[in-house]
Each structure stands twice: as C-alpha cells, then as structure tokens.
Amino acid sequence: MPKSRALLPQAERLRPALSWSMARLMSKRRLRREIGAAAVVALSVALTVAASMAVVCMVSQNGDAAAREVATPSLPAGAIIIFDSAEEAVSALEEAEGFEGIANLRRFPWANADTRLGPLFVLGALASVERGTLLCGPALAEEAGEGSSLEVWDADTGSLLGTWTVRSTGEYLPEGEYPEGWAWVSTDSLGHENLSGIAFDVTGDPSVVLSRVIKLSRSYPGAKVFMDGFTRHIVRKAALRAYLPWQAVSVMVALTAASAVSCVLAVSFLGRKRALGILKVIGATRPDLRRLVLAECWYLGYAGIPVGLVIGFALCKLGLSAPVPAAAFPASAVMGALALAGGALLPLRLTRNATCDQLLNNKAIYAFSNPSCAQCGLCGGF
C-alpha cells in the first residue's frame, strides 16, 4: 500500500488560504447578524479601555509628577528640592544661582504666613506631630517664638486659615537620626531674600518620601521637584511601589474584561461550531479558522476601542476632574487590545484543537488535547 504523506509542504499548510478580505467580510456579516453578542463584546472592550484610561489618569494625577520631575535638570521658580543630607542642602542653596527672581517667602511675616507653608503643615500631619504644629529649625523657632500661636492667613484671599503652634525641631540631628516623616526647614534658606524654593532634608522610608513629594506637588501646583543621587533612587523605587496598586488595578481590569470577552467569544464560537465545521469540510485549515476568529476580534476592537476612549475621556474629565495625559490614549487602547487578545485565547485554542467531526456533529471540543479524555467524554470539554 502507498504511504500516507502530507499533501502540501509545512509552510504552505501554515499559510492561511482564506484571504483577510474574505475573513473580514464573513466576520462583518456574522457580527451584523448577531449584533447583540457583538455589542456585548464591544462594550466589554470599551469599558476596559475606559477603565484603563481612568487608571492612567489617576496614576498621573497622584504620583507621576514626582517621578517625571526627577530628571528635570534646571531649577525653576518655586522649586521644592530634596537633598540627601542637610549639609548638601545648605551648600547647594548657598551656591545655587537658580534661586533668584521669585521671592514668595520674602514677605514672611509669621503672623501672616504664606499659605505655601502648607506643605510643612502637611508634613507635620504625616509625622508623629500634632496637626496645627509648625515645625521649624531652632533659629526660626526663636524668631517666631517657641510654643507661640500663629495665625495663618491666606496671602491670596486674606482669609484666616487657622492657628498653628510653633515648635522647634531642636538642634540639628546627625543624618539618619531624624524621626520618621520629619522634614527639616533650612533656616538659611528661609532667611534668603531671593529664595524661590524650600529645601528639605528627607529621611525615612522611601514610600514616605514619595507621599510627601506627591503632597508637596499638589500644594505647589507650579513647583518642580528635584533630587539627587540616592534620594532620586529611593524616590524612583517608592514611585514604583506606589504605582503597584494602580498597576494591579489595571491588570485586574484587563483580566476581568478578558474573561468577559473570552466568555462571549467562546459562546459565540460554540454557537457556530457547525459553520466552522462546514468550512473545514470544504477545505479550511486551522490557520484559516484562526484568521476568521482574529478578523472578528479586529472588528470588535475597531468598534470597542474608540468608544472606550471617548467614554474614558469623558469619565476622566467630567467624573474624576483629572487631567488626561496624551499617553493615556495609546495606553488604554493597548489595554483594550490586550483584553481582546486575552479573550480570544480560548476560542483560538478550541479552534486549534477542534476536529471536523467535533465541529460538524456538535461534539465536545477539548482545550487541552488529551486523547483519553476525548475518548471517554466525561471530563468536560466545550
């Protein structure tokens, strides 16, 4: 008897015979015919994209500024500078030429404190210091009066913000001995007439550093954050850690959407087993069926992703009042595409494993081909 042999070379069999145009035509007509199922998948993709955009915006709003400014080389007005040590801070401020022009602390009457000292108040709240306490260096505390009450006014609106208690930090401590969350205000800096920034010597946990930087950034919308050397390194690490929850949320959103898309695509696939079986009968190979599934996904993404971008933009602007960075658009689109691709994995797997007999005669298809399972038919299958 003659031997069985492949009819076509491997490369030829792997190349789909079904053209993209025909696959798209078939998918388009099928989706139009089953518009309900198509709408559910497209909506899942759209919601994934919208949720991703919201996540990106939240990340951007809450922490991105700190990491972004790490690399900024110059020292513009209103800078918040973080140094690795008090000595570095003092020497840098004394030598820096960038501290000119803006004198937001020049008018520094203690009884009418510039509200931009707000971050100090925030920092006090972060550390184990009672709210309403103004931490400052010994010289400053002496000037203001240790333990005295200060009425704090908003310089712009003239309204009374509250009463703070001045508290000295005491003598400068050696580096590394500051309590957690403590910030040192350089008296030299504050006394400098042309000062345009505040210098902090930050110690403690990197995540505390980051949260402090984030809060400072919020309080000083126009400010830049600078840091050098080791501080930059720990802030980067802290930024990464701070983003992790958001990244986890993003992944969860994508996985949830992918499972929803997967369910609908799998149901859709199982609903047309017979049609796919017919295609196999008339000569379609696995790459042809794969192309058909991918064409369908392409259409669902084509409809779902732009809708998701619009919903996401509206959500960020109107719902969250958050700025939408340009990167949010491609990032969200990629998330939507990934959800769609993830959702298509199961149908693609089933397409790969399905035999003509299983498709045509509505028999169970197994995602993991195990001949013994296929024989007994008692262990699941699709």
Next chain:
Amino acid sequence: MNEWHGPILACHELSKFYAVGDGLFALSNVELEVERGQFVVIMGPSGSGKSTLLNILGGIDRPTHGEVLLNGRKYSRMSEDDLAVMRRRELGIVFQFFNLLPELTAAENIGMPMRLARMDERDIMSRVMHLLEVTGLTARANHYPVELSGGEQQRVAIARALAPRPSIVLADEPTGNLDSKMSQEVMKLFKRFNQEEGQTFVVVTHEDGFLDYADTLIRLSDGEIVERKVLNAKK
C-alpha cells in the same frame, strides 16, 4: 497530472467501533473500491452505518481500524489540516441539511472551496457563473441561504461540492430533506454531472430513484456490506 490508475477511492478492512454501553461496531471490515466516473449508491436501513462510512470516506471521522485511500493515497491517519487540504482539492461533500455558510451568498458559497484551493479569481468567477447557470440559480446568485428554498439550497450545496472539480463527490442523503419534486431535480443534477463531466459520485440514500442513475449498489446492514450489485457497468 494524476498518475494513479487504480480505484479512485478504496477502503480496506474498515471498522468503526463506538465505546458506548457494551460497545458497538458501526462498521465491520468494510471493503470498497470505487472506480473513476462511477456512480455508487449506498443503501441500507437506519443505523446500518451508511453515514458513518461516508464520514470516514470524507475524512470527517476516523476509522478504528482499516485504511482509506483516495487516488492511492492513504488518508485516514492524516492530520486535520492535511485532511482539510485534501478535501479542498479532491473531495466534494453534499449533506442532507445543505450546510451552507449563512454569511455568504449563493455565489460566494459556491466559490469558497475554490478560494480555499487558491484558484485564480477569474477562473473562480467563470466556474461559479457556469455552475449557477447549470443549477438554474443565476437569478439567486446574490441571495443568502436563508432567502433560498430547500431545493435551491441543496443545489447551491451541490454546486459548491462540484466547484473545484474534485476527484469524487460524496453525498449523504442529499434528497432526505426535500420533497419529491426537488428530489427529482437533485437526482437529475447528479446524473448530468456524472454523465456529462464524468464526475464520480458516492451517494448514501434511501431514495430508490437514484438506482436509475447508479452503476453500483452497495447495501449495508449492521455495519457490514450485505449486497454488492452492478446495475449499469461503465468502461
């Protein structure tokens, strides 16, 4: 191009066992040879294994034991993709329930096997037009299957099976879902292609009318061939 001079389709010691209950042999040691241009009709009571045999001959199902050869090439152990490639070039299959692709028009359904066989688009169009004309469906070319009657759908299915000029056409109860008038039309169509184009047919049917066109009758019972009768031998 095809240098094989033996039987176009053959099966040897073909058996199909289903492991249900105490086990069931749907086919048992079936030996069959079909020559080029023959019109073979397979008949038998329900459950005799006719459709199982046709499914195995069409590469849709696989035998438990035995071998099937098309143009001398063994294919019952081929991979799914090789089987699909073989079907697209060598086999046309017609089903009882038409099995047209619902998202394609009549003309697109007929052209699909040729597109899968990577034939030239002009050849596809001319072949589709010819088949539409022969089957009397020219006016229905752009209609979807749901817009066609049962008889029209079956004619489209036959045209689709014949489109790539396969070595053999297998038909499983092609008139089983049609009224007598439509059945006559379908039988005439089979006869026409068999006699005019020398197309080889293997038809599973309950319809006695096919015997008028058949060269060979094979009768199955309980998975075994119980009668083999030459009705109208051809050279």
